[in-house]
Amino acid sequence: MKDKHIMIAVDESENAKAALLFVAGFIGGFHGFSATILNVIAVPDRDMFASDDEREKWIEDRRESMSAMLERYRDILIQSGFPKTKVRTELVISDGRPVSSVILEKQKEVCSCALVVGRRGISKSEEFLFGSVSNALVHNASNCSVWVIEPTCGVT
Amino acid sequence: MIKGMGIGDDGQTQQSLRDLASRWLEPFRVPKRFRIITDTSNFIRVDYDDVVILDNRPFLIRHNQKEGRFGLDDEPKFWVKSAIDLCDGSKKIIKLVFHERFQARIGDLLFDCARSPVKEARILNLVREHDHFMHGYSVQDTASNIVRVIDFISGQTMTDYASAEGVQHEEYFTTSFPVILNEYIEAVRAILFLHRHNEIHGDIRRDHLLRDTTAKRLRWIDFDFAHGPNENKFIHDIFGLGNILMYITGGRDITTQVLRDEMPHLRSTITEDDCNIIFRNRVANLGKVFPYIPEALNRIFLHFSRGARVYYDDTEQFLDDLIRAADAVHGA
Numbered sequence: 281m282k283d284k285h286i287m288i289a290v291d292e293s294e295n296a297k298a299a300l301l302f303v304a305g306f307i308g309g310f311h312g313f314s315a316t317i318l319n320v321i322a323v324p325d326r327d328m329f330a331s332d333d334e335r336e337k338w339i340e341d342r343r344e345s346m347s348a349m350l351e352r353y354r355d356i357l358i359q360s361g362f363p364k365t366k367v368r369t370e371l372v373i374s375d376g377r378p379v380s381s382v383i384l385e386k387q388k389e390v391c392s393c394a395l396v397v398g399r400r401g402i403s404k405s406e407e408f409l410f411g412s413v414s415n416a417l418v419h420n421a422s423n424c425s426v427w428v429i430e431p432t433c434g435v436t
Numbered sequence: 437m438i439k440g441m442g443i444g445d446d447g448q449t450q451q452s453l454r455d456l457a458s459r460w461l462e463p464f465r466v467p468k469r470f471r472i473i474t475d476t477s478n479f480i481r482v483d484y485d486d487v488v489i490l491d492n493r494p495f496l497i498r499h500n501q502k503e504g505r506f507g508l509d510d511e512p513k514f515w516v517k518s519a520i521d522l523c524d525g526s527k528k529i530i531k532l533v534f535h536e537r538f539q540a541r542i543g544d545l546l547f548d549c550a551r552s553p554v555k556e557a558r559i560l561n562l563v564r565e566h567d568h569f570m571h572g573y574s575v576q577d578t579a580s581n582i583v584r585v586i587d588f589i590s591g592q593t594m595t596d597y598a599s600a601e602g603v604q605h606e607e608y609f610t611t612s613f614p615v616i617l618n619e620y621i622e623a624v625r626a627i628l629f630l631h632r633h634n635e636i637h638g639d640i641r642r643d644h645l646l647r648d649t650t651a652k653r654l655r656w657i658d659f660d661f662a663h664g665p666n667e668n669k670f671i672h673d674i675f676g677l678g679n680i681l682m683y684i685t686g687g688r689d690i691t692t693q694v695l696r697d698e699m700p701h702l703r704s705t706i707t708e709d710d711c712n713i714i715f716r717n718r719v720a721n722l723g724k725v726f727p728y729i730p731e732a733l734n735r736i737f738l739h740f741s742r743g744a745r746v747y748y749d750d751t752e753q754f755l756d757d758l759i760r761a762a763d764a765v766h767g768a
Contacts, residue, residue: 325669327552327662330535378667405714408747409545409675411667 283314283366287392289383289413290319292349295398298431300353303396308360315367316390317353319346320382322374339373346371380416387424396427445472453487456522457496470496475579479515479532488519488530490583491575495519495530503643518588527588529572531556531660533581540661542675543714548664549638553582556660559635560584568626570646570657589657591649594642594680600687605726608687616684617762619647623654624677624758628751630659631670638662640676642683674748675714678740681758682712682720685729685737690719699725709743716742730764732757 288303290296300317307313321342329335350369357367374382387395397414407415414428450469457466470487482488486497501516515534520527533553540549557574564571572586591597598616600608623645627637637644638661648655663672683689692711695703702725710721719725720741723734736757739748748754 322665324548324664325662327555328537328548328550328664374665376665376669379665380667404742405543405545408713408744409542409671410547411671413667416667 281312283312284394285314285316285390285392286394286396287316287318287383287387287390288353288396290317290349290353290398292346293398293400295400295429295431297353297398299396299398299427299429300356302427302429304356304360304362308357308362310361313362313366315357315362316386316392317350317357317367317369318372318383318386319350319370320372320374320379321346322379323376325376343371378411378413378416380413380420383413383417384420387421392424394425394427395421396429399428399430401431453494453522456494457520460496460520460522460525474577476532476577476581476583477579479534482517482532487522488517488577488583490530490577490585494522495528495585496522497530501529521585529586529588531584531586533583542672543716545714550662551660552662553584553660555635555638555662556584556658557582559630559659560586562630562633562635563626566626566629567651567653568623568655569659570655586657589646589648589655591646591655594645594647594654594684597647598642598684598687603687605687606728609685609726609728613685613687614762614765617765619654620681620684621755621758621762623656624751624755626656627673627677628755631673631751635659636663636669636673637676638672640673640680642680645680668749670751671747671749674751674754675740677751677754678736678748679712679715682718682722682737682740685722685733686726690722690725692717692719695719695725707743709741711742713740713742713744730761730767732764733761736761 286303286307288300290300303315321339323339326335329338350371354367354369358364370386372382372386383395395417397417399414402412417426418428453470454466467485470485473482473486473488476482476488482497484497484499488495488497496519498518498520500512500514501518502512515532517530517532518527519530534551537550539546560572560574563569570586570589572584574582574584577583627640630637637656637659639658644656644658646655646657663669695706705724706719710719710724712718712720720737721734722737723729723731738744739746
């Protein structure tokens with residue numbers, strides 16, 4: 281039987297880590313699941329940098345720290361019982377596009393049946409001015425369930 | 437001769453500059469000697485009576501521009517100079533390169549911002565034939581700084597142009613406001629033009645919208661602000677458009693302090709949900725304060741209130757609603 285594929289979209293926040301730990305605690309050790317841990321590097325617009333070199337350096341620094349984080353998160357899933365061969369990581373550069381649309385693009389690409397993100401718990405004014413990735417995912421995802429994990433949901 | 441420029445710093449050049457300057461200045465204001473600057477990297481050093489040479493064209497520097505912001509009035513912007521184009525005597529604003537990256541604040545919220553000469557130069561090129569933006573061009577100095585040469589606009593900011601000070605609000609609303617609203621719709625259309633080209637203004641507020649007294653229309657200025665990543669890159673602009681709309685409708689910001697001082701009978705009717713989603717001391721639900729405001733217009737304000745369930749996420753929706761509201765205002 282084909283594995284059920286779960287995609288966990290993470291950043292460096294504690295809420296994202298809680299989402300990963302939720303998946304580890306909820307599914308880790310069960311057969312028939314595979315996972316992709318995705319990080320989208322939201323690169324500020326080119327206009328935010330004084331030069332292309334500065335921008336490249338920013339991306340490289342970010343790529344290095346996010347790659348290390350993804351490896352740590354992969355280890356957590358493996359320790360929870362996911363087979364090594366069934367956990368992959370992916371790092372994508374957003375390049376000006378909304379993070380939610382990059383996540384959904386990747387979700388389609390890997391055909392995951394569930395998409396898991398942490399809930400940031402932002403205020404109404406923050407949601408208005410900066411947008412909410414989880415809201416956008418819930419509204420725009422198709423052929424996929426979206427799990428928005430409360431950091432305090434307790435399944436870790 | 438200064439390398440790469442057609443103008444040298446010798447006696448002959450100084451005389452030529454004096455001749456040019458004397459065409460536009462009172463004789464006693466013409467300096468005996470000009471300091472000639474071709475590399476503007478150290479913009480603090482560029483001072484009154486200096487001549488900045490850009491693409492072989494001499495600009496006589498006058499004052500630093502000033503801007504009121506974050507509660508501070510008349511903060512000098514040392515990288516923005518008023519100047520006279522010595523070739524034709526026209527007044528210009530010279531914007532020198534200042535790579536500033538900082539956290540801006542709107543209400544309680546902080547976000548990453550940067551000044552981008554590249555962005556402003558790109559937009560200047562995009563809007564070179566658009567009536568509702570400042571006009572100008574960009575040019576590189578000898579150190580490859582992207583300097584922007586802007587045509588000076590004589591006019592009022594929206595703060596003054598749409599002020600209801602000294603008149604009853606209902607009189608302002610029925611006489612001045614419909615005219616201002618029509619002009620504002622064109623200004624919003626101009627921002628939609630930017631957004632359709634995937635550009636943002638970046639710092640929409642009422643002192644960045646001038647009523648050009650010569651052309652008799654509104655024109656956006658100062659679009660060098662860039663923002664950090666956002667799920668909707670246009671939302672800051674849309675929020676700015678909403679705030680200006682509420683200001684021009686009220687003829688001023690209707691704050692909770694205004695209610696307390698001038699309309700105490702309304703104070704208990706205004707709830708937290710009626711206030712601006714970011715600026716919590718400003719009333720967004722102006723229909724409660726001025727009941728003759730048509731509902732179609734007030735509905736727009738409510739999208740910027742704390743009680744909002746749905747927000748605008750694109751400028752076209754805002755413009756469509758505004759056009760409908762203007763019909764109601766004109767029909768009222």
